[in-house]
Amino acid sequence: MTAPDERRPATERAVAPPPRSGPASSATARPAAAGRKAAGIPAGLGREQLLELHYYMRLTRSLEERLVNLYRQGKVIGGLFRSLGQEADSVGSAYALDRAAGDMLSPLIRNLGSLLVMGARPVDVLRQYMAKATSPTRGRELNVHFGDLERGFIGQISHLGDMVPVMAGITLTFRLRGERRVGMVYVGDGAMSTGAFHEGMNLAAVRRLPLVVIAENNGYSYSTTLERQTAVSQLVLKAKAYGVPGERVDGNDVLAVYEAARRAVDRARAGEGVTLLELVTYRRKGHAEHDDQHYVPKEELARWERNDPIARYVQRVTESGWLEAGDLEAVDARVAAELDAAVHESEMEPLPEPATALDGVYVTPARQATPWHREVARA
Ligand SMILES: Cc1ncc(C[n+]2csc(CCOP(=O)(O)OP(=O)(O)O)c2C)c(N)n1
Numbered sequence: 285m286t287a288p289d290e291r292r293p294a295t296e297r298a299v300a301p302p303p304r305s306g307p308a309s310s311a312t313a314r315p316a317a318a319g320r321k322a323a324g325i326p327a328g329l330g331r332e333q334l335l336e337l338h339y340y341m342r343l344t345r346s347l348e349e350r351l352v353n354l355y356r357q358g359k360v361i362g363g364l365f366r367s368l369g370q371e372a373d374s375v376g377s378a379y380a381l382d383r384a385a386g387d388m389l390s391p392l393i394r395n396l397g398s399l400l401v402m403g404a405r406p407v408d409v410l411r412q413y414m415a416k417a418t419s420p421t422r423g424r425e426l427n428v429h430f431g432d433l434e435r436g437f438i439g440q441i442s443h444l445g446d447m448v449p450v451m452a453g454i455t456l457t458f459r460l461r462g463e464r465r466v467g468m469v470y471v472g473d474g475a476m477s478t479g480a481f482h483e484g485m486n487l488a489a490v491r492r493l494p495l496v497v498i499a500e501n502n503g504y505s506y507s508t509t510l511e512r513q514t515a516v517s518q519l520v521l522k523a524k525a526y527g528v529p530g531e532r533v534d535g536n537d538v539l540a541v542y543e544a545a546r547r548a549v550d551r552a553r554a555g556e557g558v559t560l561l562e563l564v565t566y567r568r569k570g571h572a573e574h575d576d577q578h579y580v581p582k583e584e585l586a587r588w589e590r591n592d593p594i595a596r597y598v599q600r601v602t603e604s605g606w607l608e609a610g611d612l613e614a615v616d617a618r619v620a621a622e623l624d625a626a627v628h629e630s631e632m633e634p635l636p637e638p639a640t641a642l643d644g645v646y647v648t649p650a651r652q653a654t655p656w657h658r659e660v661a662r663a
Pocket residue numbers: 392394442443444471472473474475476500502504505506567571
């Protein structure tokens with residue numbers, strides 16, 4: 285455990301949230317025009333896209349809240365990994381990819397929002413967490429450890445940097461085939477201190493592969509603070525070591541994340557190679573639900589609660605007159621209704637039959653009564 289006095293003040297580490305503006309005056313507030321671009325929206329986005337960003341962030345948070353309820357009822361098998369406070373990071377970055385162009389990403393356990401943006405269905409995420417026979421991995425794997433090549437995401441094999449070399453390989457394939465597709469890979473602050481990260485990053489950089497590396501600086505690797513596992517104060521400084529451009533972004537500002545990710549995706553697609561984006565955010569829950577965060581200073585948590593990405597977004601889009609509060613409430617109601625249906629559907633479904641437990645894991649084994657042991661003839 286880290287004593288509070290060993291910690292670098294969070295203000296030094298974090299990108300400070302922008303100052304809150306007062307309520308928009310009637311002179312500056314513009315009614316948002318349905319179906320077309322409202323003036324002044326950044327990043328070339330339109331009203332529909334602003335609503336979508338809200339939808340995906342709300343869906344991520346609400347789906348995780350439903351999962352917490354199921355976890356407490358003992359219905360979730362294994363761990364539950366929250367991304368509370370990191371929704372803008374996942375949603376804003378994945379939103380910059382072009383699914384129609386065949387872009388692909390590789391998520392971590394805290395990138396539920398990225399999966400939803402790529403088209404993963406909440407009912408499948410619920411099935412995965414409850415290890416249902418109907419889940420994408422038919423109950424063989426848990427949580428967000430599943431892939432869907434059609435929708436453009438691959439299954440995570442490890443949280444600890446190993447997806448960087450895998451995505452380097454995938455984007456090398458795009459290059460060799462002459463495809464104008466882009467890859468995105470997420471890596472945690474802790475995982476950036478592994479050998480796998482270094483090797484993957486180096487290969488991607490030297491081959492100028494079409495890859496965007498999202499470094500999620502959420503302050504912790506399990507209970508280890510950033511300053512206890514790396515000597516750099518900013519993860520973006522590591523970009524220099526690989527000879528690639530880097531950018532440090534306020535990870536709780538979904539529009540800032542989207543804009544930076546979009547620049548990086550465009551660079552990658554234009555053949556200009558890898559970009560490292562450091563998203564400064566915060567893990568507001570423990571590593572997983574079973575972790576009570578006893579090592580986290582209370583005032584640090586309180587500070588980041590006041591920097592909530594969804595609350596900030598709602599305030600920004602309404603005060604700017606881009607969206608009305610009613611528009612956002614309608615999205616929230618849609619999310620609640622969709623999740624009611626998905627939870628109901630997935631809860632009713634069966635767990636896998638025990639006799640089928642080994643089917644489809646490697647090869648389908650010959651059916652035996654107890655395939656996990658064999659009789660040895662005794663002399
Ligand atoms: C080789 C290995 N060591 C340890 C673990 C356990 N583990 C999983 S995630 C994690 C911390 C990762 O921290 P970070 O990269 O900052 O990602 P975050 O959890 O903050 O999203 C650890 C220690 C593991 N899965 N594999």
